[in-house]
Amino acid sequence: KHGGDIGKPLGYYLSHGVTGIFPTTATEKIEDLYTFAGTLSKNRDSYSADVLGYHMEGPYLSKEKKGAHNEALLKNPDIGELHEMFRLLDGRVKFRVTLAPELPGAVEYIKEAAKCGVSVTLGHTDATAEIIYKALDAGASSMTHLYNAMSPLGHREPGAVGAGLISDCFCELICDGFHVCPDVVKLTYSIKKDKLV
Numbered sequence: 001k002h003g004g005d006i007g008k009p010l011g012y013y014l015s016h017g018v019t020g021i022f023p024t025t026a027t028e029k030i031e032d033l034y035t036f037a038g039t040l041s042k043n044r045d046s047y048s049a050d051v052l053g054y055h056m057e058g059p060y061l062s063k064e065k066k067g068a069h070n071e072a073l074l075k076n077p078d079i080g081e082l083h084e085m086f087r088l089l090d091g092r093v094k095f096r097v098t099l100a101p102e103l104p105g106a107v108e109y110i111k112e113a114a115k116c117g118v119s120v121t122l123g124h125t126d127a128t129a130e131i132i133y134k135a136l137d138a139g140a141s142s143m144t145h146l147y148n149a150m151s152p153l154g155h156r157e158p159g160a161v162g163a164g165l166i167s168d169c170f171c172e173l174i175c176d177g178f179h180v181c182p183d184v185v186k187l188t189y190s191i192k193k194d195k196l197v
Helices: 007-015 030-042 079-089 106-116 129-138 159-166 182-195
Strands: 053-057 094-099 119-122
Touching (some): 079 106, 129 159
């Protein structure tokens, strides 16, 4: 939306006491995401608030759990695109990517990302628990907005939610009282404690 020029939105955050931000993009054409990353890296030192990193949420997401993401732009993970994004960020901005680990090529992408120091988080996924465990073993380290847009906890198939809860990974929650019921937030905290974001 901003083509990487996030100076004005960062000024807004700073005026409300936020001194550092990790901007997140939704699914767009990869060329537009490249533009954002390049501009973000080039202008990093000129922003009023500290740009701590860049989180790319999509386009490597499940069509079944796409949420508000544009289905027409969803695609399988591409290691060449990972390397290009890493090059554009030029070591000046940390890179984090949310992906669905059941997509073809996802585990290989996660392994390569881990080698490059890129943080991979799992989300917008219809994966079984077994696939989540494989992705975590490959180097993924967290779950993006646990419960939302992912395969649910079941008593015969733990799904992405169950795998996130019983593994050692970090789990993020949207604690606005709408995306996750407050009682479920309390339950999740009792399980995850210092691994809850």
